Amino acid sequence: xxxxxxxxxxxxxxxxxxxxxxGVMMKQIGAVKAVDGVSFDIATGExxxxxxxxxxxxxxxxKAVVRLLNPTAGRVLFKGHDITHMRQRVVRxxxxxxxxxxxxxxxxxxxxxxxxxxxxxxxxxxxxxNRVARQKRVGELLDRVGLPGNSAGKFPFExxxxxxxxxxxxxxxxxxxDLLVLDEPVSALDVSVQSQVMNLLLELQRDFEMxxxxxxxxxxxxxxxxxxxxxxxxGKIVELAPAEEIYRNxxxxxxxxxLSAIPVPDPTAKRERVILEGDVPSPINPPAGCAFxxxxxxxxxxxxxxxxxxxxxxxxxxxxxxxxxxxD
Numbered sequence: 001x002x003x004x005x006x007x008x009x010x011x012x013x014x015x016x017x018x019x020x021x022x023g024v025m026m027k028q029i030g031a032v033k034a035v036d037g038v039s040f041d042i043a044t045g046e047x048x049x050x051x052x053x054x055x056x057x058x059x060x061x062x063k064a065v066v067r068l069l070n071p072t073a074g075r076v077l078f079k080g081h082d083i084t085h086m087r088q089r090v091v092r093x094x095x096x097x098x099x100x101x102x103x104x105x106x107x108x109x110x111x112x113x114x115x116x117x118x119x120x121x122x123x124x125x126x127x128x129x130n131r132v133a134r135q136k137r138v139g140e141l142l143d144r145v146g147l148p149g150n151s152a153g154k155f156p157f158e159x160x161x162x163x164x165x166x167x168x169x170x171x172x173x174x175x176x177x178d179l180l181v182l183d184e185p186v187s188a189l190d191v192s193v194q195s196q197v198m199n200l201l202l203e204l205q206r207d208f209e210m211x212x213x214x215x216x217x218x219x220x221x222x223x224x225x226x227x228x229x230x231x232x233x234x235g236k237i238v239e240l241a242p243a244e245e246i247y248r249n250x251x252x253x254x255x256x257x258x259l260s261a262i263p264v265p266d267p268t269a270k271r272e273r274v275i276l277e278g279d280v281p282s283p284i285n286p287p288a289g290c291a292f293x294x295x296x297x298x299x300x301x302x303x304x305x306x307x308x309x310x311x312x313x314x315x316x317x318x319x320x321x322x323x324x325x326x327x328d
Contacts, residue, residue: 008043008078008178008179009076010075011039011074011076011077012039013038013074013075014039014064014071014073014074014075014076015033015037015073016061016064016069017031017072033235033284033286034057034283035057035064036234037235038061038074039074044211046212047226048213048214049216049222049225049226049243050213050222051216051229051232052217052233054217055280056232056235057232057235058183058215058217059103061215061232062181063183065213066181068100078097078098093126096175097175098180099181100181101172101185103183103184103185105156105164105167105168111155111157112155114153114154115153115155115156118167119142119167119170120134120137120138120174122174128175138174141171141173142170144173144204145167145169145170161189161193166200177210178210178211179210179212182201186216186221187216198225201225212225219261220262223243227243228243228317234281235283237321238320239251240319241315242317251314251328252292252321252326257276261274277295277297278297281294288305290325293323293326301325309322309323310322
């Protein structure tokens with residue numbers, strides 16, 4: 001973990017549970033444990049990659065971090081300020097410093113608004129500048145993300161998927177944030193466009209000294225973008241380490257399985273592929289023991305039932321959830 005003086009974002013034992021209600025009185029009869037006790041930090045200028053299968057809670061975690069959701073428990077500290085349970089009117093001024101870019105730009109951009117209006121909207125909400133100053137800022141942002149000068153007067157449907165994502169990035173940059181939460185920002189794009197958008201993000205990070213929480217399910221993409229990588233499974237982080245370390249020396253069985261699925265550009269290369277058996281357990285009724293051990297039917301699963309599985313540092317900067325099912 002980083003020293004406190006270096007931490008831009010600190011997430012401590014964060015939980016995001018969604019109630020399930022039923023019966024005549026619509027009482028709570030259960031909960032979806034989308035995020036269940038997650039801790040990590042991000043330093044100034046750092047990119048933390050967050051990976052895992054669909055449905056593991058990555059996007060929910062990102063939304064909780066920027067307070068688009070109200071966390072059930074735990075703490076989110078941004079620049080030392082506890083924003084976990086702040087009222088939205090108190091959080092709003094802080095939003096200048098943290099923004100989010102969503103997975104599907106077609107859904108996150110209002111089709112009824114021109115691009116110039118979309119990019120200027122954060123400036124209007126925060127009361128920054130007059131109309132002329134905002135127009136100038138919009139032009140600078142669109143140029144910086146590589147869009148034509150006449151884009152401001154057009155509508156999102158007139159652009160390709162990659163261009164729409166650039167619009168979303170320009171909007172997120174409008175307030176000069178220190179942290180961007182990037183929720184699968186390239187997964188909906190063609191491969192050739194993915195590389196262009198990733199390179200743009202790297203350039204922007206270098207130029208504006210931003211930090212990224214980069215959420216994705218593609219480990220090859222995450223390796224290209226990240227300084228450190230956190231691997232998430234069924235609402236929990238099971239391994240966290242520097243990017244090179246986690247690719248060179250994965251310790252958790254789930255991490256090893258994900259890495260074995262990365263395509264290799266050499267058709268003659270031989271390697272052992274880990275085939276995951278079973279289904280991902282339900283976050284509504286998670287197993288009493290290790291969720292991954294339960295999924296694969298590990299012979300030592302019984303040893304994990306009812307046990308707190310500690311998150312331990314097994315090497316400098318390399319943290320793993322210690323479990324008899326998943327650690328050799």
